[in-house]
Amino acid sequence: MPEINVTPKHLTIALAGNPNSGKTTIFNNLTGTRQKVGNWPGVTVEKKEGRINRFGYDLTVVDLPGTYSLTPFSIEEVIARNFLLDETPDVVIDIIDASNLERSLYLATQVRELDCKVLFALNMADLAQARGLKIDACKMSELLDVPVLFTVGNRNEGMDDLLRAAIDLAESTAPLPRSRRVKYTHDIEEAVGRLRDFMLNQTDGVLPYAPRWTAIKLIEDDKIVKERLIAAVPDAGSAILEASRDLRQHLAARYDEDPQIVMTDERYGFIAGIVREVQTSGTRQRVDLSRSIDLVLTHRFFGFPIFVFFIWAMFQLTFTLGEYPVQGIEAGVQLISEAIGGLLPPGALRGLVLDGIVGGVGSVIVFLPNILILFLCIAVFEDTGYMARSAFLMDRIMHLIGLHGKSFIPMLMGFGCNVPAIMAARTLESEKDRILTILITPFMSCSAKLPVYVVLAGAFFGARAGTVIFGLYLFGIVLSILTGRLFRSTLLKGADAPFVMELPPYRMPMAKSLLIHMWDRSKIFLRKMGKVILLGSVIIWALSSFPRDGSLSRDYAAEIQQATAVAEARKAAAGDAASREIEETYSETVTALRRLEKAEQTENSLIGRLGRFVEPVFAPLGIDWRGGVALLCGFVAKEIVVSTLGVLHAVGDSEAKGALEKALVEAGLTPLSALSMMVFVLLYLPCLATTAAIRRETGSYRWMFFSVGYSTSVAWVAAFLVYQGGRLFGLG
Amino acid sequence: MRLSDLKQGQKATIARVGGSGLLRRRILEMGIIKGAEIYVEKYAPLKDPMELIVKGYHISLRVEEASQIDVENIP
Numbered sequence: 001m002p003e004i005n006v007t008p009k010h011l012t013i014a015l016a017g018n019p020n021s022g023k024t025t026i027f028n029n030l031t032g033t034r035q036k037v038g039n040w041p042g043v044t045v046e047k048k049e050g051r052i053n054r055f056g057y058d059l060t061v062v063d064l065p066g067t068y069s070l071t072p073f074s075i076e077e078v079i080a081r082n083f084l085l086d087e088t089p090d091v092v093i094d095i096i097d098a099s100n101l102e103r104s105l106y107l108a109t110q111v112r113e114l115d116c117k118v119l120f121a122l123n124m125a126d127l128a129q130a131r132g133l134k135i136d137a138c139k140m141s142e143l144l145d146v147p148v149l150f151t152v153g154n155r156n157e158g159m160d161d162l163l164r165a166a167i168d169l170a171e172s173t174a175p176l177p178r179s180r181r182v183k184y185t186h187d188i189e190e191a192v193g194r195l196r197d198f199m200l201n202q203t204d205g206v207l208p209y210a211p212r213w214t215a216i217k218l219i220e221d222d223k224i225v226k227e228r229l230i231a232a233v234p235d236a237g238s239a240i241l242e243a244s245r246d247l248r249q250h251l252a253a254r255y256d257e258d259p260q261i262v263m264t265d266e267r268y269g270f271i272a273g274i275v276r277e278v279q280t281s282g283t284r285q286r287v288d289l290s291r292s293i294d295l296v297l298t299h300r301f302f303g304f305p306i307f308v309f310f311i312w313a314m315f316q317l318t319f320t321l322g323e324y325p326v327q328g329i330e331a332g333v334q335l336i337s338e339a340i341g342g343l344l345p346p347g348a349l350r351g352l353v354l355d356g357i358v359g360g361v362g363s364v365i366v367f368l369p370n371i372l373i374l375f376l377c378i379a380v381f382e383d384t385g386y387m388a389r390s391a392f393l394m395d396r397i398m399h400l401i402g403l404h405g406k407s408f409i410p411m412l413m414g415f416g417c418n419v420p421a422i423m424a425a426r427t428l429e430s431e432k433d434r435i436l437t438i439l440i441t442p443f444m445s446c447s448a449k450l451p452v453y454v455v456l457a458g459a460f461f462g463a464r465a466g467t468v469i470f471g472l473y474l475f476g477i478v479l480s481i482l483t484g485r486l487f488r489s490t491l492l493k494g495a496d497a498p499f500v501m502e503l504p505p506y507r508m509p510m511a512k513s514l515l516i517h518m519w520d521r522s523k524i525f526l527r528k529m530g531k532v533i534l535l536g537s538v539i540i541w542a543l544s545s546f547p548r549d550g551s552l553s554r555d556y557a558a559e560i561q562q563a564t565a566v567a568e569a570r571k572a573a574a575g576d577a578a579s580r581e582i583e584e585t586y587s588e589t590v591t592a593l594r595r596l597e598k599a600e601q602t603e604n605s606l607i608g609r610l611g612r613f614v615e616p617v618f619a620p621l622g623i624d625w626r627g628g629v630a631l632l633c634g635f636v637a638k639e640i641v642v643s644t645l646g647v648l649h650a651v652g653d654s655e656a657k658g659a660l661e662k663a664l665v666e667a668g669l670t671p672l673s674a675l676s677m678m679v680f681v682l683l684y685l686p687c688l689a690t691t692a693a694i695r696r697e698t699g700s701y702r703w704m705f706f707s708v709g710y711s712t713s714v715a716w717v718a719a720f721l722v723y724q725g726g727r728l729f730g731l732g
Numbered sequence: 733m734r735l736s737d738l739k740q741g742q743k744a745t746i747a748r749v750g751g752s753g754l755l756r757r758r759i760l761e762m763g764i765i766k767g768a769e770i771y772v773e774k775y776a777p778l779k780d781p782m783e784l785i786v787k788g789y790h791i792s793l794r795v796e797e798a799s800q801i802d803v804e805n806i807p
Contacts, residue, residue, distance in 0.1 A: 068762060069761040071761070073754050073757065099788070100787075100788060100789050101788075102763060102788070103787055103789060106763070131788075260757070261757070264761060265765055265766065295774075298774065303777045304777055392776050392781060392783065395780070396780045396781070498794075499792060499793060499797065500755070500762055500797070502792075503783060503790040503792055505790075
């Protein structure tokens with residue numbers, strides 16, 4: 001009976017390769033827009049996979065992190081290797097940068113050692129040719145006993161052949177070629193052989209991974225393999241580890257060198273032999289456009305000014321160009337909330353929908369244009385190869401804080417908005433660097449804090465307001481440096497990530513890949529941040545609107561009614577001539593009453609009570625309960641600090657500029673307490689969106705709570721020192 | 733002589749890669765191994781890090797890292 005196949009067979013294809021090998025371009029070509037971007041479990045390394053139907057197969061293509069090797073040192077390498085070992089994809093495509101054959105083959109030979117079905121894609125062969133290199137794919141295939149294909153990723157060439165070859169290989173039942181792999185020197189091969197036999201003997205052949213590979217890794221003292229071995233065969237494990245330790249010692253004495261170093265050497269030796277056979281180089285000296293561009297962009301004198309210009313341009317685009325759609329979006333949100341407001345009766349439900357939900361979602365959506373533009377700029381920097389150069393330029397300075405050159409861009413973005421800044425920390429490879437950057441970025445004073453400074457400094461420092469605000473920014477930078485140094489030597493201790501970084505040739509970015517890049521990251525922002533922010537703003541709304549019982553000191557509704565009656569009576573008495581004047585006085589009276597009502601309501605609300613409750617905490621900082629409430633509300637977004645102060649001091653937005661300032665002075669705030677409050681605003685807990693971003697990007701609630709706790713403690717101590725220190729010197 | 737002593741535009745052969753741990757392993761895996769030819773393309777504007785060409789591609793190292801690499805055969 002003929003087999004009827006209704007559901008197409010499913011195959012998993014993994015893409016491995018060096019960073020900058022064009023792997024992502026090939027992945028984009030293969031999967032198009034059918035991509036799913038997420039994180040690898042437990043870490044913040046992006047995981048990309050795409051599901052497509054081709055040639056009658058249901059294919060899942062997984063883009064492994066770009067790595068140079070499979071030794072489990074960096075998180076990317078561990079992920080890539082674990083995927084190959086544990087998920088056992090049906091076939092692995094190793095992308096080889098043809099213009100960089102020797103180094104690409106280092107990873108490729110390691111993938112081959114894993115005993116999985118692998119084929120090589122010689123990518124960017126056109127570039128290699130331009131550089132005078134010719135590669136004999138047939139010979140390479142023959143020498144290594146793997147299928148080898150040519151592809152040109154950025155021209156979408158060779159993709160169908162690649163997929164077809166991958167499917168053929170996955171479906172082939174031929175035994176895995178075992179002969180043409182790296183052969184180590186006699187002593188190492190003997191040690192590997194002995195260890196392998198010993199393991200098979202001890203465990204009756206039950207090993208988590210292929211025996212030869214396991215033996216090689218044990219000789220290389222691979223931590224993860226050792227752990228897995230102990231977990232899989234607890235009894236025989238320790239005997240095996242002991243045997244491998246003896247062999248390692250023997251080899252170390254024999255070579256006067258760590259065995260893994262010898263093996264790295266020998267892999268390169270093996271590769272050099274292959275390269276000699278398959279690659280012919282023509283004219284060696286060539287005109288290299290990339291090098292000429294680099295001579296300008298990293299020039300001794302012009303390098304920095306050009307860098308500053310690019311950063312300035314990015315900033316301008318993100319926060320100036322992004323402003324236009326922001327206004328549109330705000331107007332849209334306003335429109336929606338008005339429409340809903342018309343539909344719902346006044347009351348708690350309307351408040352929840354309007355202020356809690358629409359307001360909350362609106363406060364996230366307004367970030368979207370900035371985020372899109374920023375990520376587009378970063379994608380351009382990354383895809384052209386300039387990102388590596390910016391790290392090259394800045395590393396000296398950033399290294400002083402114990403950070404990597406690449407940390408500069410996220411920190412700088414922090415002056416605009418911490419949310420994209422923290423997300424930009426994704427470009428850092430080392431997890432420690434990433435976490436450290438994320439922890440210190442909130443000290444970069446974001447643009448939402450500026451209105452708070454403007455009001456407070458404007459009211460109390462007059463002509464010197466500008467200097468004070470500049471000083472605050474500077475203070476934030478100094479604290480971020482101190483924090484960086486402190487954490488580097490305590491919490492996130494360990495050697496700085498080495499600056500062994502490839503400087504890839506400059507390349508023309510492809511629009512498709514830029515857009516995919518930009519959209520993927522923005523999607524993460526929208527999806528994940530949305531939830532948290534929605535929840536948070538509903539909570540803050542509830543806190544500031546309940547309880548709603550009418551136990552206010554005055555009956556505002558009655559007073560308004562009374563004012564209305566008085567105005568009506570006066571209008572009737574005075575006739576048309578004075579009605580305009582009466583109308584004005586009337587509306588002023590009503591607005592004032594409404595404001596007082598709102599102020600009292602907020603005062604009586606849960607958050608107001610909370611403000612009263614935490615008053616003793618803020619008192620040593622010279623901040624009254626109103627300031628405390630405003631600061632608490634500022635958790636949703638820092639701009640809210642100003643508007644809450646306005647509400648609590650019963651001054652409206654519409655009033656002449658300076659009303660709030662006047663009210664603050666009248667309420668007994670001094671320049672010193674204003675300064676203390678500004679310092680507190682500069683440093684205290686990051687806003688809700690930023691907190692959500694920290695949680696998301698560090699992948700742990702622990703770091704999120706740590707960051708919130710740390711920054712708030714620093715803020716309190718700094719404000720305390722400012723206020724009490726100032727009083728000590730007789731200021732304020 | 734150490735790699736960090738080379739000036740811009742100088743060429744040499746790697747004699748020995750010192751240091752330890754992750755850094756050393758990483759340097760070796762990137763192809764900076766004994767016998768490899770290396771060319772100093774340039775230093776960053778602040779004199780650190782440095783850009784090298786090895787095995788046909790460009791790589792940067794901090795001066796501190798490069799000082800653990802011995803070179804020979806400087807023409």
